[in-house]
Amino acid sequence: MITLTNVLKNYSSEVQIGPVDLEIPAGGITALVGPNGAGKSTLLTMIGRLLGLDDGAIEVAGYDVSTTASKDLAKIISILRQENHFITRLTVRQLVGFGRFPYSKGRLTRADEEIISRAIDFLHLTELEGRYLDQLSGGQRQRAYVAMVLAQDTEYVLLDEPLNNLDMQHSVHMMRHLKEAAAELGRTIIIVLHDINFAGHYADHICAVKNGRVVEFGTAAAMMDGQILTRVFDTPVQVIDGPNGALAVYY
Known part of the structure; x- marks a missing residue:
């Protein structure tokens, strides 16, 4: 609550x-x-x-x-604000991986990788996980950000x-x-x-x-x-x- x-x-x-x-x-x-x-x-x-x-x-x-x-x-708690502007060129999988930072502190484990894959699959992004964000449509990019939040597993x-x-x-x-x-x-x-x-x-x-x-x-x-x-x-x-x-x- x-x-x-x-x-x-x-x-x-x-x-x-x-x-x-x-x-x-x-x-x-x-x-x-x-x-x-x-x-x-x-x-x-x-x-x-x-x-x-x-x-x-x-x-x-x-x-x-x-x-x-x-x-x-x-x-x-995980939160996604309106302003989603990553300057660094990231792939979908790299972006979703940021959701694991509270647990991994940047050193992803096999368990982290499994959670990342699950979030990517859940948002139907599997075929796009190797693409860079600037190569995606607006809808695909928004799904990637939501996958990142879900990967935080809150x-x-x-x-x-x-x-x-x-x-x-x-x-x-x-x-x-x-x-x-x-x-x-x-x-x-x-x-x-x-x-x-x-x-x-x-x-x-x-x-x-x-x-x-x-x-x-x-x-x-x-x-x-x-x-x-x-x-x-x-x-x-x-x-x-x-x-x-x-x-x-x-x-």
Whole structure:
């Protein structure tokens, strides 16, 4: 479980995140949704300790992220930010191998290599593992970054807008891979998404953030409600029965 207690981040007298009190259950996918600038990515980076808190506390699996040693936290939480720009020319396998650094410190063992291969296979990158990142399509490269995070072998995986710059086909494939990772590998995945319909279809829980605060939280089925989504996004939303479940329509 991830627990946020009175979490606060001040940017100025007019801009702040929180206070936030939230419990995210272990297992499955929880999607963070909301308008642009709502604070979704900030909350995610605070959970992953890439951004400090001004007040409050965050616990992941009972560990306080502010005080737990980095070497220990890296075996509990892995995080992928939006900015994935490696300057050094790397192959897919070399990139995924970085996920093992908390364990190997750069000296990969046979066990590490097996975990790397498993992550590559899981994201269907086996035929591409010898290619350099700059030789891949955007969708292939994004899968490689997610494989790196999965190779870190943490129970909690934080992903900040992994569907950015992906077309519809690759977005669907990515969400299917993540759903499989949550179910088959036992991961708890927290993901920032812009598309509420992807959240409704693939997530188990949805957390709506607005003006720096959590304004709604519930199961995906409960959150796919026109009145709730209209309040969250400040625009009329109707939820209809689509061929594969609830579908949010903006008008």
